[in-house]
Amino acid sequence: MRTEPDAILGGRLILRQPPRGAHRAGSDAVLLARLLIPAPGATLYDLGAATGAVGLVSARLSEVGRVVLVERDPDLAALARENASANGLDDRVAVIEADLLVSGTQRRAAGLQPDSADIVLTNPPFFEEGAHRPSPIPQKAAAHTFAAGGLDLWLRTCSDLLRPGGRLGMIHRADALPACLDALRGRFGDCAVRPVHGRAERPAIRVLIAAVKGSRAPLRLLPPLVLQDEAGRFTPEAEALHRGDPWPPP
Template sequence: MTDADTGVTHDAFLGGRLTLRQPRQGYRAGVDPVLLAASVPAAPGQHILDLGCGVGTAMLCLHARVPDLSLTGVEVQADYAALARLNAADSGADAVVHTADLTDLPDAVRQQTYDHVIMNPPYFDRAAGAAAADPGRDLGRGGPVGLSAWLDCGIRRVRPKGMLSVIHPAGQLDLILSTLFGRLGSMQVRPLSARAGRAPSLVIVQARHGGRAPLALAAPLVLHAGAIHKDDRPDYTPQIAAMLRDGIKLPMQD
């Protein structure tokens, strides 16, 4: 049976440097996990935990930029976790993917801490809108575990001097910062705006275990060129296009 028979596509990321299996129907990775990965200041030999890893997009994009990482993924949906394992094997990554809920992590994860914990939690309030027709897409868009629980889980897994990185809608920045306050420090916030002059729609927030530097708020990175999207062609700014195509690092400060 081929991937086409099972409803799986092969999609290119980072200008073709990375090819990922994704479900044809259901939750499919966009640019957010790619930008999250681009922001992480990992170094070779470090240990990475990707909470809610899906098919492995963020951690494998990070692996494509930084060699010799030890990757651990946690994904509650078994079919997505299975695809993440296949994707990791195809990319040559040193990766273990656990099928588990982040509120009930396996011992192998709970007994470890990590240099970097990364996450791209569901954006939508499940109680505030209609469910998606596909169960996988529905859970990926708005699962039953709230943002505070995601952050709490991540904070507990960051080792001393390690870092937590999260991408999320800007409207939840107050909750992110209040949850991190007093537990992680040296917080950095990079807003992301769809177009110049628009309010940020997303933020990437990073915080360090034991960090003491004051909060640093950077200017927004603009994702798209021009005031409007004029046709079907991608219109990313050159800087964002280089991150998505070439995997260059996303600067958290100007």
């Protein structure tokens, strides 16, 4: 089914997505896309890109040299290509259909070369098989679930694709922070963790994690982001990020 494209960043980017009920990009994608600002000419990978929201936001708002959207689902990869073209970003954006959990040999055959990215942004599946009730919609279930040990393999691939000193940006469930830190250990350091709260009085629902490949610098816990005020409106900080403004200094 064809759907009308969504306008994000105040209309600066249009995004065709699957029908409602399937996995669709929203605030998670915008927050992740603004987490790390690439240097002019840098190469950025969006891993598990779906329709390309994270990488395309970065391409629209920065002087990144090349964006690679990596997605295993052929239908989503086709939408990502369509979105890159519709936004006039074909010259800087490539789409690779690949499974991030296969062997290094298979990844290279698909076009994913080690030490080739300056920045990797990723929104990995949030659950392991058996740890939650999957969606009855196959595409949504696949986007949210992978096999046991999948997070460690996913972050191993992120590390493989990054150059030494390259930067990783990731968003995940808040309660998955211990598992994320375990999977990052030995591969990344200088981890900066920012909790994201739906409202100020509620527990965090997400964590944004930035880390540097090969660094030994200690972990930093940054001030939280609160998305909504008591009336359910975006807070000024959240509103600015959804317009495409950068994060304020910590």
